[in-house]
Amino acid sequence: LGSSVDSGIRTPLCRICFQGPEQGELLSPCRCDGSVKCTHQPCLIKWISERGCWSCELCYYKYHVIAISTKNPLQWQAISLTVIEKVQIAAAILGSLFLIASISWLIWSTFSPSAKWQRQDLLFQICYGMYGFMDIVCIGLIIHEGPSVYRIFKRWQAVNQQWKVLNYDKTKDMEEQKTGTRTNQRPSSQNTHSSSTGGTATNSAPADSGARAAGHATGTLSDHHCAYTILHILSHLRPHEQRSQSSSNRELVMRVTTV
Incomplete structure (x- = not known):
């Protein structure tokens, strides 16, 4: 739909009315390329008036429009x-x-x-x-x-109102994008500086936390060692108590038999 083939030559068409240059001069008002690149100025003005939006619905580029004059009130x-x-x-x-x-x-x-x-x-x-x-x-x-x-x-x-839509100027668009990126980079540089200062503070904080963790680990190891020693002593004492109880039971049995 974007172009007609006439004797091997591709003719650009308006993306709104699908007509060629014979219906009027074609212009390229936005970043769109290919079959949706060109449009007639009256078609575009009518499309803008119907939608109430001054930007392209495909590439979201804001049209460069110049107001020439206001129509006669009778018109x-x-x-x-x-x-x-x-x-x-x-x-x-x-x-x-x-x-x-x-x-x-x-x-x-x-x-x-x-x-x-x-x-x-x-x-x-x-x-x-x-x-x-x-x-x-x-x-x-x-x-x-x-x-x-x-x-x-x-x-x-x-x-x-009588309007005139200008053609897309790539150099001007690039300059506007560069100015926009510069304004966006200023706050980002400030954020990176603050993050770097915060990074040094966070690096020192893990060092302190590591030292505290090491001290805590040694304390826990010593506590576990003391507990293990106590359990080992108790394990040696418990069989001795059982043996003494069994010997006392035997003595009681012998006394009963003699009586």
Whole structure:
């Protein structure tokens, strides 16, 4: 699919519409090679507007895109939205409006001299607490739905603005990778230095532990030697006691027979 064969010459094709250069100029916007290397600029812009992502889905390279100008408001196009996206936009807009109105009223009621009677009324004090709680809820709602609304806005911007996608520049990409590796190597060098200092401390620690283990081993050997000596003495004493008991039994038997 990536190329057509015409009289033995391989012609590159767009990886989105599978058409050749006759439909427009082909460019190479990312690191991809082979049959997925080339694409038409309008096809890529449309693909970006549908996905809402400015990176290649295969090599994850971020496209180098230049905004030329915004289209005429009469030429603006609406993007397709799901029900969830519509609810997210409505929630973000309503939450923002309520937050602005509530904060404005709270500021006016707090500092305005004409609202002095409101600050002294118990009912308005309860309203202050309720509005403060609702403001916190609206802030959480905006934070939760903000990224989704921003992605929708980027999709709309991709459709209603004129863009120019640049070709992939390998030298520039290599320079960016080198700068990234340098920034990553700085913390790693610090970690290796700290690990080397820690290694010397750990090397000295096993030496101390080895000395302690040797002392402990000699102590245990001496203890085992003493215990073995005591057991050896007891083993020699036990047969003598048995012999004395057997001789006493014999004497008792002889006495009984004589009587």
